[in-house]
Structure formats: C-alpha cells, structure tokens
Amino acid sequence: MKVDVQLLKDICEAPGAPGFENPVRKLIIEQIKDHVDEYSIDNMGNLIAIKKGTKNPDGKKVMVAAHMDEIGFLVSHIDDKGFIRFQTLGGFDPKTLTAQRVIIHGKEDVIGVMGSKPIHVMKPEERNKPSKIDEYFIDCGMSKEELEKKIEIGDPITRERELIEMGECVNCKSIDNRVSVYILIEALKNIKSPAFDFYGVFTVQEEVGIRGANVSAHSINPDFGIALDTTIAYDLPGAQAHEQVTALGAGTAVKIMDAMTICDSRMVKFLKKTADSHQIKWQPEILAAGGTDTSGVQRMGKNGSIAGAISIPTRHLHQVIEMAHKDDIVGSIELLIAALEEIDTASWEY
Template structure:
C-alpha cells in the first residue's frame, strides 16, 4: 500500500459542504481507472467501471470525503474566535490543539481555555465544553478581522505519521475509507456488475451526501467503507471492545444507522474465508456510516459496511493498523470481482 497517498489524502482539508479541494485531487488520481466520472449538484463524485455481464447490476461503493471540523461563529473585539462544530468532536481532546483557519488566507491558530491556575477545584474535574473554548491566532484584532469572517471553516492541524505498525493522525475518518475504496477500484480485474465508487459529502453531519447519491444513482446494492471503533485499550472491558486493532477487516452486522443485510454479511464472510483474509465481526452500538443513507434510497436496497478498525476516533491521533487496511482493500476487491455470485 502507499503510505504517501494516504498521508496526502489525510492532509487535504474538506469540512462538510466544502469538499472541493479533496474532490479535485481524487478526480485527478482516480479518473484514469474509470469509464466515466460525474459529479452531482451536492458535490458527490461518481467513478464508474462498467460491468461485463449480460445484465449488470449497479453496485455503489461509498466512502466520505468530509472531516469533522468547525465554522467561525463569533470574533471578539480582542480577536479571539469562537466556533460551531461540524460533526461530533469530543471536547476533551481539543484543548491546546493547533488548527487551520481557512479565511481570506489560511492562518494557524490554537484552541485555548482559562489557565488551570484560575479554575476552581470543581472546574478542574470536568472537561471544558466547546462553547467555552476559543481560538487564539496570535494576531491583532485588526489582522484577524481582515483575514477571518463569520462562517470561515476551521480544521485541525496534524500530519499522518507511522507509529510502529500503525498509521496515526487526523481525518483517517474517513480518508482511510476513501483510500480503501480507491485502491480496490484500481485493483479489481473485472466485474460482471457495474461498480460505482462514490466519494460522498457531508457524512459527518447526517450522511446527507450518501442519501442524495443513492437516490440519483439507484444502485441495486450499497457497500459503505468507513472506520469503526477499536476500543481494545485500558479502561474498557473486553466485551465492549467492538473490534480489535490488527485483527483484520471488520464486517459490520449493525450500527445505530443501519442493519446490514444478513445475506451480504454472510457473503463477505464467505469471501474472506475463501481468500484467507483475516476478518472480524462488528456490532457498533453508537454511530453510523453512509450505509444508513443508501439503505433508505427510493424503495430501499441491501447494504453492508466494511470497516477499518480505528482507535481514538474523532481525535487528531486516530490510529489504524497497516495490515487491517490492506485486508480491507483485498476484501472489497474480491467482492467487486465476485459480486455476481451474490443474489438477492
């Protein structure tokens, strides 16, 4: 696999509703492998490889481009910024983090809070709520007002790095899903079904892009590619781990957005066993993926999510195991090549 490509994907800013730069890069990278490339009015981009069978079905692969981020909602007279979240950040991991403010110019800032020396004993035992956090740019109020406007997007500043067998950084949710989708799309030899890889928008604010994309595409089957929670860490009981890092690609049974079609679940399990791909089964009690949007399109379709196990989701140190990433690519590649064997 290409760490450099994954690092590049993780480094391109793409707040919900502002995925343009990421889409432009992906179109340039993946278009040579597609028979057709289109973009809809919402910003979803579709890469199509036509099926070779006599009656090809349409299979939608979906991975989202957007990242959890913020919008500037208030600028104080001193030049500090307050923000509105786009997606589900845990405020416990935000204090003292550096950010990029994408205004008239891209400028660096840092989340700040009241110094611990001035907090009460009760305040020191609680996480600072996001509404009490501010961003300091180190610039004068005049500079800030010249460069930043209400509504400008803010993203976290952190580069993807290798950490032992892990890749760790921001936006692996869901750049690693986009990476898996792109690599499987490039690698599969041929399919009797038409495969449409869709890079979706606005997943982090309610799987909005996937709903629109599936409505317009009218796929027969939908497969989402996203991270899932690997909680195999100290302080979490084993029964609540969900999945484990390094133990293989995860085949989702359910989450709070969708219940995977049991026939698809069994087909993916069969493919993994036939091709000696290490896998694990997943039930995620909270959270969801683009499968939830695809499942409800028009009269409904069978869906399943193929998940890449990830520790520390929705933080700047999201971590995946390189072997799990490769196993995810291989399982999706096998599915594309053997999709004709799956019948509804």
C-alpha cells in the first residue's frame, strides 16, 4: 500500500475550523459514499459511516473516531483601518504565527497576513519576549469598507499552507488531524470483512474540547472504541530520549495513555499483538499533556467502551506546518484494518 498523496493533499488543504467543518465533510462524503452500507450526519455535524460486521450475531459495535476539524480562528473585530482581530479556535504556539498567511472564509475567501509589532520599533525589553496571541492582527491590504463587502464578524479563518513531500514525509497545515481522516477513509474503502459493525465517525470540534466525539459516542454506544489522531514526535535536536513521546518513521503508535485517557489495557494488548502478528512496525505512546477523541469514545456511551487509540507521530504539532512520515501513515491504515477484521478473535474478559 502507498499513500495517495493527492487525496491527502486535498483533505489537508480543505478548510474546516471547529464549528465550520462543512467543506471537508463534503469532500469526505464524496470519498466514502460508495464504500459504506450507510452514512448520516447528526445534529452536531458528525459524519457517521457504517459498514456491517460479518461475524456479529450479538450486534457488537466498534466506533473509530477521527476528528475533521483543524485549529483556526474566528473574526472578532474589524478596525477602522481594515485590520482584523480574531479569536482562536484551538491551541496555538504564538511565535509560529508571525508573517504567516491565513484565509478568511467569508462571502468569498480573502487572504490575510498575521502581523504584530515590527522588531525595529520594539523597546529593548520587548525584543526578548515572545508576542502574545492578543498582540497579533490580520492585514488583508484592504480598507474597512472594501473588506466588509466580503467578510463579517464570526467568519472562520484557517492557515494557508499547501501540502508538499519532503523526503519520505508529507508537510502541510492541519496534518493534525487530516492524516487520520485520510486513514479512516482508506480503511472504509479497503476493509474486506469487519468482524463487528464498524462505525467510522468523522467528528467535529475536537480541537475545542472533544465535543463531537462525546455526542457521537453517546448516540452510538459502542462496545469497542479506537480513536485516530496525531501525537507528538519530539525526535528533534536537544530532545532527551525520555521526552520524545514518539519518533517519525519508527512506526504507528499504540496509545497507552494521555492526559485525558488511560487506554483499556485489553485494547492496548490487542493492538500490540495485532501489529506484531502482521509485522507492522509500532511504538508505544505515553502523552503527558493533551487529549484526543479517545476520552469521548471511551466514556460517553451508555455503557462505556473498551477503548484505545492508534496515533500518528507528527512533528511541529499545532504550528503553521506539521509533518508525518508516509511509512507511519501506511502502518496506521494496516493496523486499523487488521484490528477491525480480527477484533472477534481476542479475549475481552478481565
């Protein structure tokens, strides 16, 4: 299996800030509609695709969640000179925003540039301090009157970065979590015989609090849950071995815990064993800070679920660009498909 770079590019570049996921949702529907038994969109905007199980007399359900929203911004003010102030949607590292292009999605798309106070006019004590989010503005090169014909307060804003290949890696904005959207699409297309009913859920608003996963898990009430999301690859100069979390190219990651979830030990064992039996390279993931849809999938159904996660090692998370290794992406697809086809063979007793 090889990564379909063009499809991944289309998915990563599609806009979809939290609460404004419709463009990427439409793209996903076009990709999956002929490969699933049914699909629907719930009141919150989660896209739920179902493939019926082939060995499922008890009607067991496996929910696989991949959030389709990306970190972004919201227009909160347009001043008299046409400069835009904004509200963040998700977490950002402010130092990465300086002089970066963004797209405001209004009546039409408008390109802007993130601006802050020029270093030439900073006081000496200011130069050594990183800019804060509320010190940034967006410059569109237009007057207020011209700008207001195209955008308004409340319009979403996303980063403007195309996907490129760098060696064996892909580099783009919103690898978090569009790489997982791609993985779930490929699983829905390529799986031959899921053992139990397979609910592939493309969730909304993860970046602002796991909101879509909470709602969809409550509705589906899955017996088993697998979340797909990126994780930190801190395999960079200056990193200590114990700080790495994961490393690019070292395989897909099996989550053990993050700040919001302790994965079910039975699911962790099952994913490790499945990877080994299929000779899929994997690495363990323990993430001290941050959380993913795993928490919603695990806890928000009526009965809770036996839950874990497949994580994709990613460098430069929550910055203007992010990067993942193609081999890790392929391994994640292969592990997900194998797990869904063999989940009936494991012992789930305590």
